[in-house]
Amino acid sequence: MAEVRTRIAPAPSGSIHVGNARTALYNWLFARHHGGVFVLRVEDTDAKRATEEAYAAVVEDLRWLGLTWDEGPEVGGPFGPYRQSERSGRYRAAVMQLLDSGHAYRCYCTPEELAERRQRALGEGRTPGYDGHCRHLSDADIARYEAEGRRWAVRFAVPPGRTIAFEDVVRGEIATPTERIPDFVIARADGSPTYVLAAGLDDALMNITHVIRGEDLIPATPRQLLLREALGITDRPVFAHLPLLVDGSGRPLSKRWGDVAVRAYRERGFVPEAMVNYLALLGWSYDDRTNIFSVQELIERFSLERVGRNPATFDVAKLEWLNQHYIKQMPPSRLAEQIRPFCIAAGLDAAGDEGRALLERVAPLLSERLKRLSDAPAMVAFLFRRMAPDERAAEALQGQGEYLGAAADALEGLERWDRADIEAALRALAERRGLKPRRAFQPIRAAITGTLVSPPLFESLEILGRDETLARLRAAAGQPVAAAGGKA
């Protein structure tokens, strides 16, 4: 096989949809697996939506996912430009060629006329596609339309009596009689190309060998094949149409259901490794048991043959499980860096060196407790500020004043302030009082963190520091606090 070339061709309408992210991932994995080229082509022909910010968001998302492109905007390549807005000359030339060769014709029908005929066809139970009205206009008709000042679009003249077939890697053969393909628009009245023309032509011009895209584009495929043929392009790419991603009720993922933008997942504390792993599993499987794949493993194992055919439901719970897995694997120092922005956003003073150091120290306690990076602030807030006890903590503190004072006393004289000695002192105290560990430590946790759920207690106290620990215990005990040196 010649060099494999795949592409992702997003419309820059902001942060990319997770469905497009999956399509991008499969294209990328396929290219990497075969040592081929992954192309990024921006379909920004719809000027209304294609803002620079939206474009930047697309680029940012792809980079975040790690889907580096070998050719495309910002990196260039031999088949550029890679933004369709800069390729209009090529589309125009193709349209002219098709017009000249009789493969396409001018259509003078107005949108109103089309809508009306369409309605009528629907009302009479007929197939609503274009009726070929302008396909064989007489010179007189044309002269009249021109005299009326009508604008024209260009339609492809679909040849009758043929069947266009192609072999879809995931679905097998798909054949379409040309009778079912109405003459479709390839250039709008303003001269701009439609998707079928632009995407199909660019795929050919850029030597894309494997077109991997959503199954919503299956009907576009025979049209693009027809276009290639009419343009004299003899080779054709391999097609693979991926099943759609749907929500819990089987509908395509939409804003109504929840987060559909990749950026939303990043902002909600998911890490790219988890996202990539999860997306890979959504429609593809390697065997009957493996769920965890590093990017390298995905590249080695990915194949279109093992892509499924049925639509997949996006399940945040499984994504979270993977996210937790990758967070657990992360070196603590990296985890500390990753959670820092979330802590800062939550209002914790984690921006400076002191805050950074604090996060470095708690990170090991967090790695097995975070489903999302965004869970971190709530768990570490007590290290940055004193917390008013919540309802359950307040309850646990009832009548514990004397005990908490004793705990403070037990800790005050420690020679070394480390986890092991803190634990030994508090366990000894519990022992003396005949308290079960749970009953002994929860009041202390409540006094220190303001809650009954926190990172492990002894480590937490070690990190908090002696002064602040004693101050909080004494405050909770109702005792005067002797010159607490900690932050409050």
Place this chain on the structure above:
RNA sequence: GGCCCGGUAGUCUAGUUGGCCUAGGACGCCGCCCUCUCAAGGCGGAGAUCACGGGUUCGAAUCCCGUCCGGGCUACCA
């Protein structure tokens, strides 16, 4: 309406040259163990008449026919 694609537990899926499937794995859920809380980890459990109905066959999730359900396309959107 027409054409196309799909239908294994709540979810993702394995299995599709028919027998190794009394349908395997994972997430989630439930229980137990561990335990200073929460997690993590270990162990165990519930959960699928393989959409439904026929047929072929000694034998079907796997083959054939029909039905139902879901989705896509049917745009001068992509």
